[in-house]
Amino acid sequence: MKKNKKQYYFPGPTYWPMIGSIALFFLFLGAANWLHKNTAGIYLFFIGIIILFVMLFGWFGTVINENRTGLLASASIERSFRLGMIWFIFTEVMFFSVFFAALFYARFYSVPFLGGAFQGASTHQLLWPHFQSSWPLLQTPDITHYKKIHSVMETWGIPAINTFILLSSGVTITIAHWGIIKKNRAHSIFFQALTIFLGIIFVMMQAHEYWTAYAIKSLRLESGIYGTTFFMLTGFHALHVSVGIIALTVILWRLAKNDFNFKNHFGFEAVSWYWHFVDVVWLTLFVMVYWL
Numbered sequence: 001m002k003k004n005k006k007q008y009y010f011p012g013p014t015y016w017p018m019i020g021s022i023a024l025f026f027l028f029l030g031a032a033n034w035l036h037k038n039t040a041g042i043y044l045f046f047i048g049i050i051i052l053f054v055m056l057f058g059w060f061g062t063v064i065n066e067n068r069t070g071l072l073a074s075a076s077i078e079r080s081f082r083l084g085m086i087w088f089i090f091t092e093v094m095f096f097s098v099f100f101a102a103l104f105y106a107r108f109y110s111v112p113f114l115g116g117a118f119q120g121a122s123t124h125q126l127l128w129p130h131f132q133s134s135w136p137l138l139q140t141p142d143i144t145h146y147k148k149i150h151s152v153m154e155t156w157g158i159p160a161i162n163t164f165i166l167l168s169s170g171v172t173i174t175i176a177h178w179g180i181i182k183k184n185r186a187h188s189i190f191f192q193a194l195t196i197f198l199g200i201i202f203v204m205m206q207a208h209e210y211w212t213a214y215a216i217k218s219l220r221l222e223s224g225i226y227g228t229t230f231f232m233l234t235g236f237h238a239l240h241v242s243v244g245i246i247a248l249t250v251i252l253w254r255l256a257k258n259d260f261n262f263k264n265h266f267g268f269e270a271v272s273w274y275w276h277f278v279d280v281v282w283l284t285l286f287v288m289v290y291w292l
Contacts, residue, residue: 011066016059023051035221053246060250067267068259078266085270089277092240096281099236103229103288107135111225114141140224149226150217158209159290162202163282166241169198170279173248173272181262185255192252195275199245206238233285240278247271 030045115133116124124131128141136152153159172195179188210231213219219227251271254260260268 014059014062016055016062019051019055019058023048023055026051056246057250064250064254064259064267081266081270085273089273092277096233096236096284099229099233100284100288103233106225106229111135111137135226137224137226149219149223152226153209153213153217153219153230153290155286155290158205158212159286162205163286165198165202165205166279166282169195169202170276172198173275177268177272180255180260180265180268183262185258188260189252189255192248192255196245196248196252199241199248203238203241203245206234206241230289233289237278237281237285240281244271244275244278247274 025048026044027048030041030043030048033041034045035041111133112118114124114128115131117133131139131141136149138149138152140148172191176188176191176195179185179191213230219230221227221231248271251268254267
């Protein structure tokens with residue numbers, strides 16, 4: 001006797017990954033030229049941004065249509081999605097781990113080494129005998145190549161407010177999730193919109209902090225290792241928050257279209273996992289970059 005088994009859906013060929021690759025090419029090519037003060041850099045960068053947005057919304061639309069037509073409605077496919085999202089977040093953890101490792105290496109090894117903290121090492125005497133290590137590093141060993149920073153970034157100003165905002169957004173997205181489970185769509189839509197609003201406020205506050213760092217404190221990428229690690233970590237985190245806001249907006253639109261129910265809403269769960277990951281990264285960043 002034959003058993004009826006639901007076939008596993010294999011998506012057909014798609015050009016979205018190729019478009020995404022083109023977007024990333026222009027994005028990073030533009031960013032590199034922009035950093036080197038090449039006029040074309042900013043135009044290439046925003047061309048990459050536009051293509052990336054087209055790719056994201058196009059690919060999201062394809063997956064949403066597949067879900068609406070029932071092609072993705074099977075336990076095996078949902079399991080694949082869950083495993084894929086878990087591995088994606090794992091790669092993101094490794095991504096940020098590398099940057100935190102660079103921060104720890106500079107802060108606890110290379111800067112003290114150049115300041116003569118390790119006995120038996122002659123590098124300090126040979127290169128910069130008058131350099132004294134400290135963190136945050138306001139004065140680099142060679143002042144002829146790097147601009148002096150006027151002051152470090154405060155802990156309990158904008159960073160503390162942003163921490164409260166982002167943690168609050170983690171609460172609101174959890175409440176929105178409970179709205180789906182309790183079959184209260186209006187409840188979910190309201191708190192999902194509130195989560196997006198908090199995310200936008202976070203990015204705006206971060207942009208204001210960048211302006212303060214650049215214009216008032218003279219903290220820039222070329223300000224030495226402190227400026228480099230600061231902008232590297234906070235910048236990539238802000239980028240991830242921006243991507244999260246886009247994903248949250250797509251989910252809000254799907255909530256308004258009544259695409260989710262209390263049993264089938266992994267799209268919402270996947271974005272909420274990502275958002276909670278962004279929260280955890282910011283907490284680590286707040287402690288390691290701003291506080292300690």
